[in-house]
Amino acid sequence: MTFIIVGYGRVGARTARILHEEGHPVVVVENDPDKVDRAREAGFEVVEGDGSNESVLKRAGVENAVALGGLTGDPNTNFAACMIGKQFGCRVAMRISEDYREEIYERYAEDVDEVIYPERLGAAGAKTALLGGSFNAIGELTEQLRLTTVTIPEDAPVVGQKVNDVDLDDFGRVYAHGRDREPMTIPLPGTVIEPGDQLALVVEEDGLERMKSALLGPDSATA
Secondary structure (H helix, E strand, O other): OOEEEEOOOHHHHHHHHHHHHOOOOEEEEEOOHHHHHHHHHOOOEEEEOOOOOHHHHHHOOHHHOOEEEEOOOOHHHHHHHHHHHHHOOOEEEEEOOOOOOHHHHHHHHHHOOEEEOOOOOHHHHHHHHHHOOOOOOOEEOOOOEEEEEEEOOOOOOOOOOEHHHOOOOOOEEEEEEEOOOOOOEOOOOOOEOOOOOEEEEEEEHHHHHHHHHHHHOHHHHHO
16 A cells, blocks of 8 residues: 655655655655655655656556655656556556646646645645545644635625636635535636535635635625
8 A cells, every 4th residue: 555756845745744644655756865865864765766767666666556646846757657657557646836727737637636736735635636535524634724615605706716716815725626516626727616616625724714705705704
């Protein structure tokens, strides 16, 4: 049940740590000497080399791994790693930047199990994507962050907006979207919010009321 993390930058390191803390065996693949040292100091098994190289991933145990995350800053490396992982039956999740055009996002999304965004809450999304779990849950991620879902009513101010345009300032972000009780997935950039949709969010603990106000309207914060 090994999880392979390709890239030990900010997102990769946090994802590896979260998986490890939940009891999952993790192998890190990294070619930067400083990051290799940091991963080993953190107690991880590390395979040095290019994560887009099949022989390197075989040394990491890709043939028997349950999932692989391509979490470097290079989408080409991430995609190549994921395609190799998929070839060996792994669940695969890759990191891309939010500023990718929708057609590029869709191309990647067609070939991997999950596409994740890297920013400050990216590790939580990466962990959930690798485990294949549902975003439709409420749970504490840390003492400061919470994963929660909301159902959008007809009169909500965000109805008609694209998911990517929802403004939660710096206290949270939308991580998944579901429609008509369908399974939640990470939304495409052009996904428009409709009444009855569900949104999964990662929100700072002290931002819950502001989140309700932004998504549902000012009256909801006191409801």
